[in-house]
Amino acid sequence: MRGALTAVFIGFLAQAAMADPLPAPVTDADFPSFPMEQILLGRDLFFDPILSGNRNIACATCHHPTLGTSDGMSLSIGEGGLGLGSRRIASEGNRPHARIPRNAPALFNIGAREFTVMFHDGRVERSESAMFGIRMPEGRTLEKPMPSALAAQAMLPILSADEMSGQAGENDVASAVDAGRIHGSDGAWAILAARIAAIPAYRDRFAAQGVQDLHITDIAQALAAFITTEFRATDSPFDRYLRDGTPLLPAQAAGMALFYGKARCSTCHSGPFQTDHGFHAIGMPQFGPGKNTDSAYARYADLGRGKVTGVPRISTAFARLRCAMSR
Ligand code: HEC
């Protein structure tokens, strides 16, 4: 009897010694707030294929609310596809050239202030030394200051041939991108901004926000305002438990104990959004068509974080621990 009790006691000690503290509950202060009209503008633009070169795909096609703000596929079918989610197919006549090389992540809570790095490989990142404080991929430097990495990110899918802009020769945006014209008055960003400004409903609503000469950064900021507000997900049973002690179901409580204890999930999934915002090699093999088109010897490789840092270490190879787990 005493032996059994001792074993239980030692087991308890081991568990207690291993457990990480629970995070602080998420509060409104963790998120920036926006005027309602800007959020609604962002919503309409998020669902509007007008932002794609051939006017046939929207942000929502790959980040749809009914599909957990992703697209229900391992690798998205971008510009040239038809339909939504797992029923999306390549259309005849305008077949997509390739699948998008990486999984489309969910956007839950990505607008929280502590998210300062975007994409699986962190190629958009808040940085003191970068132009306007945000490092962008090569050839995509910002033209104006942006309030967040999230807003800066929104200026990139619209330039990607396979995601949204389409192939050279198909439309004015794609041709500008292909010719390397991104910035300035004849660049792809200006062409898209002019398209939106030519629609009175959009132009008037931006004007009512005090935006006269519509710039692509205004459009991206509206998208970020919508994503931040609409895809905030901070009212799960776990959130309520942290906030005011609302009891969890027994299975939930057991899972929480494992997550923050023996299973060691919280060594990486730490903090109020269950992420340390770091990069971890998690043994995930590449299954996409690659992202290394400018290399002759490893054309179909996806070098992940290594391509951004120039450091080909396996430990930085892939997969940023991106965002709060879908709650
Ligand atoms: C064709 C599908 C597709 C479309 C259209 C698309 N995205 Fe994405 N999105 C992706 C994929 C794939 C990634 C991940 C790419 C990577 O990490 O290299 C991504 C990443 C993101 C991220 C970063 C998420 C994170 O955790 O770092 C944000 C934010 C985002 N997209 C917003 C948008 C917005 C805003 C639009 C419209 C302007 C848009 N997306 C259009 C597929 C798409």
Ligand code: HEC
């Ligand atoms: C070594 C660090 C590490 C540990 C430990 C870890 N994870 Fe992860 N986890 C990651 C990374 C990296 C990702 C990939 C995020 C991405 O790019 O989509 C991830 C993704 C996830 C996702 C998908 C999240 C989403 O929003 O799509 C879930 C769920 C998850 N992990 C659960 C767990 C659980 C449960 C444990 C403990 C048994 C655990 N993880 C332990 C690093 C870790």
